[in-house]
Amino acid sequence: SRSGETLLETRGLVKEFGGLVATDDVSIDVKRGERVSIIGPNGAGKSTLINLITRRLEPTRGDILFKGESIVQMEPHQVVQRGISKSFQTASIFPDLTVMENAQIAALAAEHGEFGFNFLTHRDKLTDVHELAEDTLEAVGLLDRAHNDAEDLPYGDKRRLEIGIALAAEPDLLLMDEPTAGMSPEETQATVDLIEEVKEEMGLTFVLVEHDMEIVFSISDRIVVLNRGGVIAEGTPEEIRGDPAVQEAYLGG
Ligand code: ADP
Ligand code: MG
Known part of the structure; x- marks a missing residue:
């Protein structure tokens, strides 16, 4: 368009x-x-x-x-x-959270326009962006790892998650x-x-x-x-x- x-x-x-x-x-x-x-x-x-x-x-x-x-x-x-979104910043991954939570937070943070977005105060809203996060993870080939902790991903998958995080911001x-x-x-x-x-x-x-x-x-x-x-x-x-x-x-x- x-x-x-x-x-x-x-x-x-x-x-x-x-x-x-x-x-x-x-x-x-x-x-x-x-x-x-x-x-x-x-x-x-x-x-x-x-x-x-x-x-x-x-x-x-x-x-x-x-x-x-x-x-x-x-x-x-x-x-x-x-x-405008910049990808491939390892710092953008929350290692203790799951792959899915990372994608959801990225989507929510972009929506709210906050970089240091505090997800703990918005935890109930994560489900609002579940579909977008799921689509994003599918696009980067990480849907089957959605429930893994981000820190457990191999290096190449971490980089995939980084692009996923950037894309979740649409x-x-x-x-x-x-x-x-x-x-x-x-x-x-x-x-x-x-x-x-x-x-x-x-x-x-x-x-x-x-x-x-x-x-x-x-x-x-x-x-x-x-x-x-x-x-x-x-x-x-x-x-x-x-x-x-x-x-x-x-x-x-
Ligand atoms: P590239 O990404 O093409 O390798 P950079 O944009 O990183 O180049 O750097 C361009 C020039 O600016 C280099 O000479 C670099 O040393 C200098 N430079 C980059 N960032 C800083 C900074 N924060 N303070 C001082 N000099 C910097
Ligand atoms: Mg450079």
Whole structure:
């Protein structure tokens, strides 16, 4: 629905850490339904850009629009409430709770727009979101583990639960920063398959930071290349593959 609509837009975004320009006048846009990857060498500013979008970091200058509305003055939880969710933060899992409770809390927390949402005071409401939580767990292949404690899940399933937690918030835009970091080749493949499935089934819009070029080229509609904080190239996987500026940046030029 409303595909082609600009979902996210950064305008002249700058982030300085002391004298270091981590984000250098970045203007990008992401349309609804689009899958955009952000690549670039270590220290290029990829995570900084993601953290500016989630409002975990304060920009030095510039604006961020989401669905046409500036979010640059908002609190992180307000950004979540408006439909931006970041996945693959291990800290988002409550280890002592079951897989199902984790998904239910994620759904409720997004509804209430609170990140540090206190589920103990809302425990009776968990059943309200049971169906959504169940659908989410099914989508990430964890329904048969719904009643396991989250801490007992193997590593790969924990990462699945993290994406489940992000999806339970029913985001319009999912941000992922190096989702396959620290994974075995098998877990990496399973995660890529999962992202592909979610992309097909839910038509999800996402921005992915990923260093594995094979994954990037197979999963993206468009690629943004950062170097030293600035955008040096932008285009389809085919365009980026042959771009000399990209090759130079990756060769340490
Ligand atoms: P990437 O994710 O592309 O590897 P980052 O966005 O993490 O790059 O970092 C970009 C630059 O900003 C790097 O030079 C990094 O050292 C610096 N940087 C990141 N976060 C901070 C911070 N909190 N304080 C100071 N410098 C930072
Ligand atoms: Mg990073």
